[in-house]
Amino acid sequence: MGRNLFARTSAPSLSDGHASIPPFPRRQMLVLAICRICEPIAFMGIFPYVYFMIEDFHVTEDASRISFYAGLVTSAFTFAEFSTGLLWGRLSDKIGRKPVILTGLAGTALSVLVFGFAPNLTVALMARAIGGLLNGNMGVLSTTITELITVKEHQPRAYTVLPVVWCLGSIIGPMIGGALARPCISYPNLFSPGTIWDRYPYLLPNLFSAFVVLVGVINGFLFLEETHAQKKMERDRGLELGHWILSKLTGFRKCTEPRDEKSKLSDPEDEMSPLINHDEQLPTYRTNENTPASSPRLRSASAPAITQDSLDLTQPSEHIGVGFSKTFTRPVIMNIISFGILAFHTMTFDQLLPVFLATAPPKNKMETSLPFKFVDGFNLDSKTVGIVLSIQGAYMLFMNTFVVPKILSRFGTWRSFRFIVVAYFLLYLVTPYLVLLPPAYRMIGLAVVIAWKCTFATIVYPSNAILLAESSPNKLVLGTINGVAASSASLCRAFGPIISGILYAVGLESGYSGLAWWFTALVAIGGAVVGLRVPDPSVRSPSHDENINNAHDCDVEVAEPHRASGHTHEAATEPRS
Template identity: 85%
Template sequence: MLVLAICRICEPIAFMGIFPYVYFMIEDFHVTDDASRISFYAGMVTSAFTFAEFSTGLLWGRLSDKIGRKPVLLTGLAGTALSVLVFGFAPNLTVALLARAIGGLLNGNMGVLSSTVTELVTAKEHQPRAYTIMPVVWCLGSIIGPMIGGALARPCISYPSIFSPGTIWERYPYLLPNLFSALIVLVGVINGFLFLEETHAQKKMQRDRGLELGNWILSKFTGFGKCAESRDEKSKFSDREDEIQPLIDHDEQLPTYRTNENTPANSPRLRSASVPTLPQDSLDLTQSKAHMGVSISKTFTRPVVLNIISFGILAFHTMTFDQLLPVFLATAPPKDHVDTSLPLKFVGGFNLDSKTVGIILSIQGVYQLLINMFLVPKVLKHFGALRSFRFIAIAYFMLYLVTPYLVLLPPAYRMVGLAVVLAWKCTFQTIVYPSNAILTADNAPSRLALGTINGVAASTASLCRAFGPTISGILYSVGLKTGYSGLAWWSTALVAIGGAVVGLMIPDSATRPSSHDDQIATPDDDVEVAQPSRA
């Protein structure tokens, strides 16, 4: 999990790092003279990644079921590194959109990571803690990313004594934070190649030269153990075990002394016991062959489909908040007088610079990190995944109703109100996503189908994340022009209400009767093991 977490932290740094300066980046591209339309183009930049990720999410999920999780994860990280480099050199909006699309096309890690965690953590009592590790890592990345993005963007303006005008830093003012992100992602690729162990039931037994190299490197340092045994080492260990095993068990009778009445053919008890117990790897292969014959309808059962739909709706409105908030914080109050008619008609923004926006987003990440570590596991353990998910899904819409009214607070209380809203948002978001992941894993008919299920879920979420920023950007622009700056927020509240309706339809996996067709029998099922008689 530690190695996986190091791979995971690279992506939020690269993804969240653009939010503090994307508003100013669009300004520098001079694509529009209308300040109210900047939010629309900022939404396009965010959506380019998620639209592309949607188009390949299922492909990467299915590919991870065939070739393993590790190569797909490493490919996704490499695609992220390429994306941020191109984005840093973007001279115009077209190249920026292309760079983000490259990252989305080559990155299917969201669904594959969920499958990997599920394969690593099989005990239900460990799920509340385990499923919060990746959100904790995302929080760490969301602290570092915005902080670095806000601090390093436009260095010639922020640090003129260090970055002099006329250099590459003035020509490409957003290159420096993206170089930092690319370096972090490169560290993640190297870490994954050397130390990440394959978790796929079949592919984990194949030889991993990268893992062997990582073990060799660790062997040069005292105090470090191996990441995992390679296939050759496991085979050698198995061979040594075979050499020391007696040819005949001490409880087994010699063939000469067996009678016909005690043979498996004549004894139902011994006949059932004669079924050999397959080793785990053989069992995984048997389950994989059985799963290959399972139809799509048996893989995507009603609970699985409802979980995917609720995940998509959740991704839509949470991504909308994440994209709207920096724009909302950077929006300047209107120069011309706009008629105000409360409670609906009003216009305003916080008018903050990129550094301040980055600091606010980083503080938000710190809070998320703390509650992920100390609050979320206890909540999930006490209330369970389903009840936690349903409660938050029902209450989420109120957050979007309240947020636009922050600009109406007295200036001295605006930051206090913003802190309350961010704490509210972070608490809900950090509980609801692990809850949905646990529900998806519990409702999956087979663990060997997790790559496909999570791939579809990731594609659905990516599509919703793509539409969310674009639609909200359009509505925000319309709201600023018409005097209803809360329009985008209130529309998002309606989407959250729809998510609550779907969430209430998800059945409890603990009480749901399991279909016989969904279960894959193991050799130990309904087998009575005969104990040798010493009579």
């Protein structure tokens, strides 16, 4: 049904000696982006007001301990996500990527609704944990992109899409969270005391987040295509409904009508026929946006058509893949460890920054003894903190859109990654000293630090994702590998806010407010040691090549089409997994 939505692309004949680069899958990347943007809006939206939320819960009268409880709220999600990350990754290898992504979005919607109605810290922690337990999308979305984008020329562009979307969410989420939290205080003329908005002062921003997530669920159900090598051949009624809806809309009607008589007469079996490419092939993509049905002329006279009935799709994907020891090779393990350490110290920064900005100067002035003993804070309100975090997201959006793809293309993924992980620790050494600047220059210093942080983060995460994908020995276990990576990162993200929250509270009490930041610098130095041991994926070891060859032997072999005398074959090209 979805065949007529997508354009046919001509490829060079086999005698040309090479195949053209397949087009970039813009439509599916847009659908993935809409699914992804829901989560940063929900996740980052609490940061501007979590400090004040803990105050309203009256958990502690000691202001220096609020950072600890704020860290618990943040970590509840990531601890729960860690406990189920591998499960969701393995489940996506069995049932497909799309069902897991939609389940994760639904879990996020439920989580933010419960969080908005939370009357105390216990319910708030439970709400965040629900979101983490039901959400395994971080690893599954990475797997989906890896299966969708398999030509190196598209990688820098594709692997910055999710960071760009995260940046957009980082703009919208904190801005909405800071603006809509405690509406009876911020907008007394619109929201009267004694109403539901007064009883649940943090419900309004979470209702907004829930609505955005609902849009993401509908978008994914109607327009997201399955990328799993086997499950993409199965019928998708949600996708069929989405195509039908598009066909009824005036603006999309042209796209859904047949282009010519040949497409009208195409055999439905053609959608299951193999695609021509310069490398080995899995069973074809059923309704990829770049690929219509292959012409019957592409089939060799001696090669039977590949149909769903001719393949045994009943076996779980791990039966086709390689063993555990060949899946988690040394490059894969080093990338996962490096990813986890990155997640620890970058999440620590994201958690500490809003607390750092909201911290008020101590009432009783402590003795200052530079360079290490000093205590101070920015003392900003929730609206201003939300604006600062939104500006941070806007800068990251600019970097991901215009700068990062050029840097990765110019200097290479591996070299860019190594430089960033080595230099990261300097950021955390400098940040706590912002409070020592004259008041007129504090915001300037803050802008420099945020730009520094955003530049590093926007380069290192896509680099790590590309290196992990390229180190995978078998595409059929990508869900498992990314699930393990996501679980490791979630565990580290869980410990980061808790440890930094404790250290920040200890630092405020003892007079060393930079203690948490300097500890984070030590962790980043450990990440540099591990990052330097991540091998260059362009230098393949014999054992790695053997693993890939073994994996390819498991794929369904398709007889290579031949070129008839006097005819040039047209081939539909697409990113293959």
